[in-house]
Amino acid sequence: MSNDPVAGRVRPYLVWGLGLAIYLLAVFHRSSLAVAGLLARERFDINASQLATFVMLQLLVYAVMQVPVGLLVDRFGSRRVLLCGLVVLTCAQAGFAFADTYALALLARVFVGVGDALTFICVLRLVSSWFPLRQVPLMSQLTGTLGQLGAVIAAVPMTLALGAFGWTRTYLGAAAVGIVLLVALLAFVHDTPTQRSLRGPALSPRDTLAGLAEAWRHPGTRLGMWVHFMTPFSANALGTLWGYPFFVQGEGQDEKVAGLLLTLMVVAVMTAGPVLGWLVGTFPFHRSTMAMGIVSAMVVVWATVLAWPGEAPLALLVLLVVVVGVGGPASMIGFDVARTSNPLSRLASATGLVNQGGFYATLLLVVGIGLVLDWRTPEDAAAYTPEAFRWAMSLQFVLWGIGLVQVWRYRRFARAHLRAGEAAAAPTAA
Structure with a gap:
């Protein structure tokens, strides 16, 4: 060097x-x-x-x-x-x-x-x-x-x-x-x-399993996983597969406009990241509250878009991709909770456990949307119908409901763990 x-x-x-x-x-x-x-x-x-x-x-x-x-x-x-x-x-x-x-x-x-x-x-x-x-x-x-x-x-x-x-x-x-x-x-x-x-x-299988079990037992790891579960799946589903068809066939937008909306969503991700990083560092005891607030905003905007009579106006779709985009960096809150809840020796294992949450949620949503679209679209239709997309995108509310309940539960456990004096020196509660 x-x-x-x-x-x-x-x-x-x-x-x-x-x-x-x-x-x-x-x-x-x-x-x-x-x-x-x-x-x-x-x-x-x-x-x-x-x-x-x-x-x-x-x-x-x-x-x-x-x-x-x-x-x-x-x-x-x-x-x-x-x-x-x-x-x-x-x-x-x-x-x-x-x-x-x-x-x-x-x-x-x-x-x-x-x-x-x-x-x-x-x-x-x-x-x-x-x-x-x-x-x-x-x-x-x-x-x-x-x-x-x-x-x-x-x-x-x-x-x-x-x-x-x-x-x-x-x-x-x-x-x-x-x-x-x-x-x-x-x-x-x-x-x-x-x-x-x-x-x-080198670790024996027994040592490996013991380390994973110890990481999973800590309520901060589980809290981080559920934060990661509920925050990014909407942006992931739009960004990986269904955003373009939804905007073009579900909301009647031009193909170039659909691409620009997806780009704007990623710009929102990149803009929100540093801001959330500062907020998390400044208010570490309110990390899960931030995550729940962001999810609540996504619920409100998605409900407005899906309930809108006919095609939603472009301004509302712009608001949708911006709010949904914030969910991407909000998922990093889950990693920060796990980082302050586990020693360095098992940090990679805890990070892996947390990182599963959002991707399992995304997986359920992406597959569910496809199944509902096939179910609600007539066989002789040339394209997916707006009504089919309304049914399909509504699956998100089920996942958000599960995530919000679990985050509420495990942040109580994490805070109790901290009060009992069993956590690491860094704050575990969110």
């Missing part, structure tokens, strides 16, 4: 920037089907439920892998796991470019989910290793927020590319970006300022 103090100050941001770029690419690949849903329906001759299966499998794989990925990072370090994730993502997206049958396309999306799952926790661990403790909350929030630029690139630019270059060349070009980042990762990313590759101690 160089003794140059300037290089010493710049190097952490270089490592973080490359990790962030890989996470951004993973978000792009995850979201790249959002504006291609209608094309995919024609290319593979599938219905809404089959279309939803693409995202269902991808998100299911992502959610199921969170705890194993946390354990892998603890054992083999961020650099190795991130390298594997980037290779899998690149190969999977290239396979999706050439897939000409529904089965092959499904297989490709499964491995997109695998590669995606191997990125985020790695970048968070790099942040913890390269930055002073006081900077970790801000850099973590910036990681989650700026990573959503991948969804911006997957909106309007992806729409234009599909129109200009077609399915195969567009997805193949997206896959090629991974090769460039792979070279940069190998050249510049180290696990810590003093070690290129970090290897943790």
Whole structure:
């Protein structure tokens, strides 16, 4: 390592920037089907439920892998796991470019989910290793927020590319970006300022299960998971698959306007992230209250849109994507609660447990929307009907109800745990 103090100050941001770029690419690949849903329906001759299966499998794989990925990072370090994730993502997206049958396309999306799952926790661990403790909350929030630029690139630019270059060349070009980042990762990313590759101690299955059980038993971990469950699924469902069809066929908007609405949602995500990061750091005992307030706002705006007679005005749809977009960075509150509730030795495991929440909720919603659309749309209809979308999008209220009840329960338990003096020195209650 160089003794140059300037290089010493710049190097952490270089490592973080490359990790962030890989996470951004993973978000792009995850979201790249959002504006291609209608094309995919024609290319593979599938219905809404089959279309939803693409995202269902991808998100299911992502959610199921969170705890194993946390354990892998603890054992083999961020650099190795991130390298594997980037290779899998690149190969999977290239396979999706050439897939000409529904089965092959499904297989490709499964491995997109695998590669995606191997990125985020790695970048968070790099942040913890390269930055002073006081900077970790801000850099973590910036990681989650700026990573959503991948969804911006997957909106309007992806729409234009599909129109200009077609399915195969567009997805193949997206896959090629991974090769460039792979070279940069190998050249510049180290696990810590003093070690290129970090290897943790091997754990027996019994020790691994004991650590997971201990993390899960802490009410702060469960509170974090339910916060993560209820905050991001609306934005995820719109951003990964159903937003574009909803705005075009459900609300009668032009295709370019639909793409701009999805882009605006991601801009809201990026704008709200730093603000929420400051609020969480300033008012740590009110973190779950912030999350419940944001969810309540989403409930009100969605209810207004769905109850509007006929097509909702564009101004209301703009308000919808802005409010829903705030739910993305609000999910980071769940990670902060888990971080202040667990020692470093089991932090990756706790982070994996929390990160499952929002993706299981997204999975349930994405699949449910597809099933309801098929149920409520006549067989001879050329497109999904606005009435079918009203029924389908109403499923969100069930998930929000479950999440709000559970957050209310577990924040009481977490606060009782803190009052009993059994928590860590940092505040556990939200």
